[in-house]
Amino acid sequence: MRRSLSSALPLLLLLSAGSAAAYEWRVGEATNALVVAAGEPLESEALLAAYHLDVQASAARDLWLLAAGSARHAGAVAGDLRAFASAATFAGAVDGNLFAYAKGLQLATNAVVRGDAALFGTDLICEGTVGGDARLVARSLTLGGTWGGDVRIDATEIRVAPGTKIAGDLIYSAPKPLALDASVAVGGEVQTAPRLPRPAAPVRARFALHGYLFLAALLVGLPFVGFCPLTAGGAVRHLRATPFKALIAGVAALFLGPFLAAFAFSTIVGIPLALLLAGIYAGMLYLAHVVVALALGHALLRTAGPQTFARVLSALAVGLFLLYFAAALPGVAAFLVLPVLILGSGALALAALQRPLVVPPPRRRPPPLPAPPEPPETTE
Secondary structure (H helix, E strand, C coil): CCCCCCCCCCHHHHHHCCCCCCCEEEECCCCCEEEECCCCCECCCEEEEECEEEECCEECCCEEEEECCEEEECCEECCCEEEEEEEEEECCEECCCEEEEEEEEEECCCCEECCCEEEEEEEEEECCEECCCEEEECCEEEECCEECCCEEEECCEEEECCCCEECCCEEEECCCCCCCCCCCEECCCEEECCCCCCCCHHHHHHHHHHHHHHHHHHHHHHHHHHHCHHHHHHHHHHHHHCHHHHHHHHHHHHHHHHHHHHHHHHCCCCHHHHHHHHHHHHHHHHHHHHHHHHHHHHHHHCCCCCCCHHHHHHHHHHHHHHHHHHHHCCCCHHHHHHHHHHHHHHHHHHHHHCCCCCCCCCCCCCCCCCCCCCCCCCCC
């Protein structure tokens, strides 16, 4: 693709990255619906999240759409458009690339994508105009419209509508041979390719398990950032500002914790202290990935300035989702667990040892006493 739709950076670089450009982000509140009218332009990179999304505004840069329910886009995007929803409809114009994942996804006839398109879902209806290459993965796919590059399809059922125009090659993977109407124009070749491997049942169960673990971590992180904001904020600041110092502190905390608990347990009278140290150690190990998720979410959302509870919760949810999604991939968790434990534990240890700066209020001087009255003048 002309421009990468998603980038994977090393964990340390993400945590220490500065906020070069701020996101404009909005979250649906009481109604769980967010409507951005055409008269509300989005000047910077924007992230919109709600249960239902209806976006008609113009975005000057990249745009993210996160919807648990439905998402509809009918505006214009000068950059890339990335969308994740249960059901999504695109009827606008995108100057860059389009990346979308939805159970039911429709690219309407008046939709225009001048870059590349990568569309993933269960049921796809693609009838718009795409200027670049396209990658379509679905169970059921209806293909129409105009395509300026190569089109790669992996689906169980493929229907190509009459009048479809494809300037490049049509490469498809399906159980049955593809039947094309005489009015379908393909500028390149029509080729078959081996189907993508379907995830096995253990892999699906693995993703389901990590989904439950993600929700459990979110429930733990919610009271942690709510009742201990100074510790959570200090740990994130240490992790982003001094990751190497957090690394050293994490190694020390991981190795010294069991040693101190075992030493206290061996003294018999220190058994209660050993149990307390063991509980603190276990809590530190679990909260380590919560701290890393907070730092990761803030680095991606680029939220500068004072953080409201809603912003912190959004950063936590994004960071935890990325960590658990990566851990669910085969072979990734083994390389991810130890760095997360070390960095998160070190940041928590530094935040706990750091004494908060308390500035005493200035002492108020008592008001000056009134001058004694002068004695009256006496005349002899």
